[in-house]
Amino acid sequence: MEERQPVGVPPVWEPTQTRVLDAADELIVRTGIHGVTIAALARRSGLSRPTIYRTWSDADDVVRAALLRRVGTLIGRFSAVADTRAALVDDILTFTALFRADDVYARLLDEEPEAFTRYTLQRVGSSQRLILGWLAAAIGRGQRHGSVRAGAPEEIAVMLLLIAQSAVLSHATVADLIDEDAWERELRAAVDGHLRP
Known part of the structure; x- marks a missing residue:
């Protein structure tokens, strides 16, 4: 019988991106999707809005990335x-x-x-x-x-x-x-x- 192969590695996030995604997770749990705004992400992560915009085009983009990270963590x-x-x-x-x-x-x-x-x-x-x-x-x-x-x-x-x-x-x-x-x-x-x- 073949040995089971390792599962594919989920995306890797840089520390700044991780701070934003952590903030998104907290906001979703506390206030839901509608509470995730760039301003709220900036406040919760302690990062500037321009820093967030360097990776994501809008809050919806951040939510999608946060959900992807959660799935990657589960598969991991x-x-x-x-x-x-x-x-x-x-x-x-x-x-x-x-x-x-x-x-x-x-x-x-x-x-x-x-x-x-x-x-x-x-x-x-x-x-x-x-x-x-x-x-x-x-x-x-x-x-x-x-x-x-x-x-x-x-x-x-x-x-x-x-x-x-x-x-x-x-x-x-x-x-x-x-x-x-x-x-x-x-x-x-x-x-x-x-x-x-």
């Missing part, structure tokens, strides 16, 4: 790319749990779910592309192992992302219809069924 918690269907299914369920527990994403899921329409549902952004690359690499390895069905890994990854994303974003909507254990069990079955040869 996996030490290796899954190489079997069972390992990939486990990783996807673990990722959804980490995503839902993350301070920034939990705040958005609970208080501002419409933010996901803007940042994830209107177009495929850099955060989703990072997830898709992670999934496609694992799908390819699972195919070589023989436990994942044939097909273009990138295409299978897109549908896996849609399945998991829909389940996470709709979780609160169906909480009265399905308990947490059942939600996890059914998501696991959906993901496993999509990958099974």
Whole structure:
């Protein structure tokens, strides 16, 4: 059996950029997306507006980068790319749990779910592309192992992302219809069924 390969490295941020992104995280948790302005970022990070504008064109750009960093951090918690269907299914369920527990994403899921329409549902952004690359690499390895069905890994990854994303974003909507254990069990079955040869 092949050894699991290291997961791709998330983007690296310079110290000044990190200060701005830390400020964005704090603002999102405290006030939501609408509280993230260049002026608020400057105040919270202790940096000047021109310094922020050297990297980002506007506050929306900073929010997108902050969300990308959060996803990169979550993916970075996996030490290796899954190489079997069972390992990939486990990783996807673990990722959804980490995503839902993350301070920034939990705040958005609970208080501002419409933010996901803007940042994830209107177009495929850099955060989703990072997830898709992670999934496609694992799908390819699972195919070589023989436990994942044939097909273009990138295409299978897109549908896996849609399945998991829909389940996470709709979780609160169906909480009265399905308990947490059942939600996890059914998501696991959906993901496993999509990958099974």
